[in-house]
Amino acid sequence: MSRLVCADFDEFEEALYGVQGRYVLRSRQQRDWRLRVVELNGVALMFGREGAGTVYSGVGLPGFFNIFLPLNRHECTVVNGHRFDRRLLAWMVPDAMFHIDASQPATWMTVAMSCELVLRWAKVHEDEFDPSILSRNLVNVAQMDIAPLIWLARRLFRIDQQAPEDLHNPAAEHAARTELMDRVFRTLLPLATPGRAPRARLDHQQILRKALELLASIKEAPVHMEDLCVAAGASERTLRNVFNRYLGMSPHRYLMMHRLHTIRGAILQARPGDTITDICAQYGVWDFGRFAGHYRTYFGELPSQSLHGRLRTAGTLPLHSIIR
Template identity: 25%
Template sequence: MVVQAASRSPLNQFSRFETADVDEAREIVARHFCSHRLERMSSSDRFDARQNRVDGCRVSLNYIRYGADVTIEPGELSEFFLIQIPIAGSARIENGCQSVFSTPKMGAILNPDRHTSMRWHAGCEQMLLQIEQSYMQEIATRMAGRSVGKVRFRPDFNLEKSEGEGWTQALRGVFRAAEEGNSFRTLDQRQQYLEEGLVMSLLNSQPNTISPLLERGDSGAAPAILKRALSLMHERLDEDISLLEICGHAGTTPRNLQIIFKKELGCSPIQYLQRARMKFARHLLLSDNGNHSIAEIADRSGHRHFGRFSVAYKKQFGETPRETKQGRTFG
C-alpha cells in the first residue's frame, strides 16, 4: 500500500529531514523532542517520514508525517507539552489513563507528566506545537495571579467546538506567518508576545487544572476600589478574612463595596469570595497527585467546615469533591 503525502507540507522551507529509514527518523525526531520507541506496524505500506520545524523563544512549530502505520512510545515527555493537530489521517493517542482517537476534527494534548504512547495510522500528517513545560507553568501562574500546581490539560481537544476551532485557526495563522517570514525569524519582544498570546489562549480554550482559577468576573473596567478588593481576596483565598479587612484594603466602606460588587459582578463581596474559594478548591483537587486528603484541600482553600464544604461544592459543580479527585479528569 503506497500512501501519498500532501504535495506541499506546512513549513516546507524548514525541512529537518525526509527519509525512508526508520532508525534515521527516530534519531532525528528524538533530537528535537525526546528519546522514544518507533516501530512500523506493517511492511506493506510505505515509510516516508518527514519533519519540518522552526524554533521560537519557548515554543516550536512542527509538521511530521511517517507515511506508514507506526507506533511511537516516548513515555513521559517531562520537559514539554505537545499539542497535536491532525491535518490528514488519524492516530490513537494514550496520555496517562485517557485515550484519544485523533482526526482533523479531534486534536490531542500530551501532558508531560503522563506516560504517552501513540499509533499513527498510515497517511497521518500532523501540525505540532511544542511548549516548554516551565513556560506553561510561568504563564499559568501569571494568569491565575498566584502560584499553581502542575498544569495538566484534558487530552482530547475538540476542534469542532468554537474554542478549539478558534484556537486552531490562530495556530494555522502562526504557521502561515512563519512560512511568510513574518514570525519565528527574530526572537525579539514581538515574537515573545506572539508565543505568550498563543499559550494564554490555549489555557483559556481547553479545560485544564487551572481553569477554575481563570473563571473570574471581569474587572477590567471596574473602579480601583474593586480591583484592590479582588486582589486581596485572591491573594488570601486560603486564609480567614473579614469584610472589614477587605474594605480597609480597598479603601471604602462595607456599604459602598456591596454596591460596587453588585453593580460590576452581580453578587456580594462574600458571595464572590466563596465562589472563588470553591474554584480554588476544584483546582487543588484536579491538580493533586494523591498527596493531600480532601479535608486538607478544603482547609487550604479557606474552608474550615468539611461537611459544609462538601455540600456547597456539589451544589456549585454538580459532583462531590471525592468524585472530582477520583475522576482524574485530565489524565
C-alpha cells in the same frame, strides 16, 4: 525553520521536539517522512507527515508540556486508548509515557512548551486553570473550534519561511509565542474544577487604573497581557471582566488598538532611514500583512503611506525609497 525530509523513520524519530520514543511500523512505507519545526525560544511548533502506519511509544521530555492533534485520518488515530475525531486534542506532561497508534500514514501537529512558560501562563490565569492537568496526560474535547489554532500555526510557518527576520527578533518571538500559547490553552480550557473558592473581590477601578498607567508609561516596547495582569495584580479573567465593563472591549482588543496607535505615533515621528519593518520590530509585530490590514482599517491608509507622508512633510523622502 527546520525542514527535514527522510527516506525512513529513524532520522525522523530522532528529530522530534519535546518527546523521546520509538516508532514501530504497522504498515509498509508508502511515502517519505517530513518534519517542519518553528522554534520560538521556549515554544516549538511542529508539523509531521509520517510515511507509514505506526505505533509510537514515547515520553514527554522533562522540560516540556506538549499538545498533539492529527490533521488528517483522525478516525485512524488512537492516543492512550482514545480514538480521535476532529474535536479532540491530546495533552502530554513531562516524564509521562504515552502511546499513539496510527493505522494509516498520518499528518499531525504538536506544540511543545517549556515548563517555565506553562507555569507562568497558569499563574496569570490561576482562577480558570486546573492545576491537576500539570501532572497527568489527557485526551480532551476541545473547548473551542480547533481550526483557529491550526490557522495560526500555518501563519507562523508561512512567515517563518517567507520572512524569518520578521519573526525571529526578541519582541516578535515573544508576541508570537504568547499568541500561540493563548490559543493552545483557550482551545484546551476551561478545565477549572467546579466549586473552587472565588478569589477575594478586587477594586475594579484600581485594577483598571493600574493597567492603564502601565500602558501610558511604556512608549517604546510591546505590552502583553501578562504585563497587565502583573501590574494590576489581577488574573486575566478579572481583567476581561473589568475592561468589558468599563471600556466596552476585551483587554486583548484594547492592547491591539493601543499598539496600533503607538506604532502610528512612532511612524509620524520617524527619522530619515527609519523603515516600517524597523519601527514595527520594536513592538513585536511578526505578521506584517495582518498588521497592515488592521492599520488600514483603523487609520484609512497603509503604514507605508503614513511613513511616506511623514517623510514628504519633513522633506527627507529619498527618491528610491520603497518601504513596505
